[in-house]
Amino acid sequence: MEEEMEVMEERVVEIEHPLPCLSESDTQGIIKGRDLFGYVGIEAVLDQMRRKTMKAGFEFNIMVVGQSGLGKSTLVNTLFKSKVSRKSCTPNYEEKISKTVHLQSVSHIIEEKGVKMKLTVIDTPGFGDQINNENCWEPIVKYVNEQYEKYLKEELNVNRKRRIPDTRVHCCVYFLPATGHWLRPIDVEFMRRLGKIVSIVPVIAKADTLTLEERLEFKQRIRQDLQANGIRVYPQKEYDEDAEDRILNDKIRENIPFAVVGTDKEHQVNGNKVLGRKTKWGIIEVENVAHCEFALLRDLLIRSHLQDLKDVTHNIHYETYRVKRLNESNANGLALSPLTLENGTLEKSDAESHL
Amino acid sequence: MKSEESEDKQYVGFATLPNQVHRKSVKKGFDFTLMVAGESGLGKSTLVNSLFLTDLYKDRKLLNAEERINQTVEITKHTVDIEEKGVKLKLTIVDTPGFGDAVNNNECWKPITDYIDQQFEQYFRDESGLNRKNILDNRVHCCLYFIPPFGHGLRPVDVEFMKALHEKVNIVPLISKADCLTPNEVKKLKDRVRDEIEHFGIKVYQFPECDSDEEEEFKQMDKELKECTPFAVIGSNTVVEARGQRVRGRLYPWGIVEVENQSHCDFVKLRNMLIRSHMHDLKDVTCDVHYENYRAHCIQEMTSKLAQDNRTDSPLPILPLPTPDVETERLIKMKDEEVQNNHH
Numbered sequence: 001m002e003e004e005m006e007v008m009e010e011r012v013v014e015i016e017h018p019l020p021c022l023s024e025s026d027t028q029g030i031i032k033g034r035d036l037f038g039y040v041g042i043e044a045v046l047d048q049m050r051r052k053t054m055k056a057g058f059e060f061n062i063m064v065v066g067q068s069g070l071g072k073s074t075l076v077n078t079l080f081k082s083k084v085s086r087k088s089c090t091p092n093y094e095e096k097i098s099k100t101v102h103l104q105s106v107s108h109i110i111e112e113k114g115v116k117m118k119l120t121v122i123d124t125p126g127f128g129d130q131i132n133n134e135n136c137w138e139p140i141v142k143y144v145n146e147q148y149e150k151y152l153k154e155e156l157n158v159n160r161k162r163r164i165p166d167t168r169v170h171c172c173v174y175f176l177p178a179t180g181h182w183l184r185p186i187d188v189e190f191m192r193r194l195g196k197i198v199s200i201v202p203v204i205a206k207a208d209t210l211t212l213e214e215r216l217e218f219k220q221r222i223r224q225d226l227q228a229n230g231i232r233v234y235p236q237k238e239y240d241e242d243a244e245d246r247i248l249n250d251k252i253r254e255n256i257p258f259a260v261v262g263t264d265k266e267h268q269v270n271g272n273k274v275l276g277r278k279t280k281w282g283i284i285e286v287e288n289v290a291h292c293e294f295a296l297l298r299d300l301l302i303r304s305h306l307q308d309l310k311d312v313t314h315n316i317h318y319e320t321y322r323v324k325r326l327n328e329s330n331a332n333g334l335a336l337s338p339l340t341l342e343n344g345t346l347e348k349s350d351a352e353s354h355l
Numbered sequence: 356m357k358s359e360e361s362e363d364k365q366y367v368g369f370a371t372l373p374n375q376v377h378r379k380s381v382k383k384g385f386d387f388t389l390m391v392a393g394e395s396g397l398g399k400s401t402l403v404n405s406l407f408l409t410d411l412y413k414d415r416k417l418l419n420a421e422e423r424i425n426q427t428v429e430i431t432k433h434t435v436d437i438e439e440k441g442v443k444l445k446l447t448i449v450d451t452p453g454f455g456d457a458v459n460n461n462e463c464w465k466p467i468t469d470y471i472d473q474q475f476e477q478y479f480r481d482e483s484g485l486n487r488k489n490i491l492d493n494r495v496h497c498c499l500y501f502i503p504p505f506g507h508g509l510r511p512v513d514v515e516f517m518k519a520l521h522e523k524v525n526i527v528p529l530i531s532k533a534d535c536l537t538p539n540e541v542k543k544l545k546d547r548v549r550d551e552i553e554h555f556g557i558k559v560y561q562f563p564e565c566d567s568d569e570e571e572e573f574k575q576m577d578k579e580l581k582e583c584t585p586f587a588v589i590g591s592n593t594v595v596e597a598r599g600q601r602v603r604g605r606l607y608p609w610g611i612v613e614v615e616n617q618s619h620c621d622f623v624k625l626r627n628m629l630i631r632s633h634m635h636d637l638k639d640v641t642c643d644v645h646y647e648n649y650r651a652h653c654i655q656e657m658t659s660k661l662a663q664d665n666r667t668d669s670p671l672p673i674l675p676l677p678t679p680d681v682e683t684e685r686l687i688k689m690k691d692e693e694v695q696n697n698h699h
Contacts, residue, residue, distance in 0.1 A: 048635035303368035307375035352565035
């Protein structure tokens, strides 16, 4: 007998292609996105992270070191296109050489395209300005270590803050005068000591007194000097994470120290307003890479390696300091531990290390 | 209004910071540990497979009643690396077979709380140690708790379990196998469960408040998410054809249940919440709240124990350092030498 068959709904199809799986428990395997039937959506985690970091804002602490008159404050103002240096913030500022090296830090919150950054500029007036400059680096070394100590204490606290305020020096820009010869003894002494505890970016200051050939030779000699003295400057070769980084950083390493010129004055060149220094023989355009390497420095410090500078400070310099401190306290039998830091106070250890 | 040209002039360039962070995160990848808890047969494994589009339990053997009599609560871990659009996720699923299956289920959550505490302790040790380069984060970021749809709300074991864990891990309660409930029944059950959660003071995972400056669409989604908890979910290991498309679903004589159909169940909401919008927050709450609580508690216990023992004058057992290994000793030696050299 013929019956009219009802049209059934579409039939079930059992799993057509085997879904990715593990052959044994507790083994690992990579499952590629295109193997999945459908789309999980894990890259949304990046958006979540981005949203959070944008809300929280960023911090960046930059220190400038060099003799008076090398253009430190001007350069920092030029870098961040705002009056962020100490000079611009102190009313009735007088140019006087101070008798001792003392550090001053100025913080600003700057915003760009929705990204907020708390920028702290640490200036070191008095460095290298005296007749006898022995040990003039000591206050600086002390400051850098004090910031690490502060952070360490916060980290060891029983009740920790969700976000520990970061005052550690992420980058130290060291200003070399454009002598054209070699590194001076004070340069070597300073960079040798500080290169171990902070990321140093050396720059040739007021480079408009060097011709291009003189500049190249000077840079070569400096690089030789740095190597001969075992001085490691940023980006340090040992911290390149992978081949991609190494290629990028090698290019930078071949070019440091950057020869910079800074200014906050604008002039008209070919109908455009440019930042520059006007002389009788021409206008030195600060942001023109044919004239000076300011743009390269800015790109390195801000546009490409800012986060990396912070990471190197946190993962390498700070960890080195921490290990040293923990070992010191262990060796002395004193407990540098959560146990003694209940109230956030640290028992002073006698053997403070001296650099 | 600034002209575009002058805006460009003012452009410093640190607005690229989020991109710099982004690049590093993509390189590093993410990890996430998800725990599933609930009685056998509530569809936990199927749901996990549906969420992450995997088949983690292919060779699993289901135990019969006799074999289950003497079974204790186990903790099993499966790890999978998933990559999508260049982003790597290392996903660890912690399963709790045997939970609630015995005749006497007293304290059956203890192995689970112990496991969570162990991960915290391990992280605490690693974090306090000398070499912190490659700390593995095995802390449990989220626990999906499966409530059976058959009852009238929370049972005593559900209440006790959640109260034992709500201060150690983010609990997301789910109504499982929701395909045996009509829409009205689902609504009644959800209301009942929500009331009971409040009544018993159970602190389940709370979605963070939306910022006032978020987009309207996001705010609307967020509101819908919050009003929908606990999520009523259905999972499936099979692919069926429905309405001309191939979908994950379950075929019944009376119709086809589509897992990803929002009018059928809350699976999509759960997946969106877990992966696409709140994964990072789940991790943050674990790190900032649950772990910090554990750590503070641990330290205070250590301190009070020492005070009791009255041995504060002798060298204190310092940070719970892991046993020194070759790497750590080498590091210590290196640092010692450096300190020596700096003394000139």
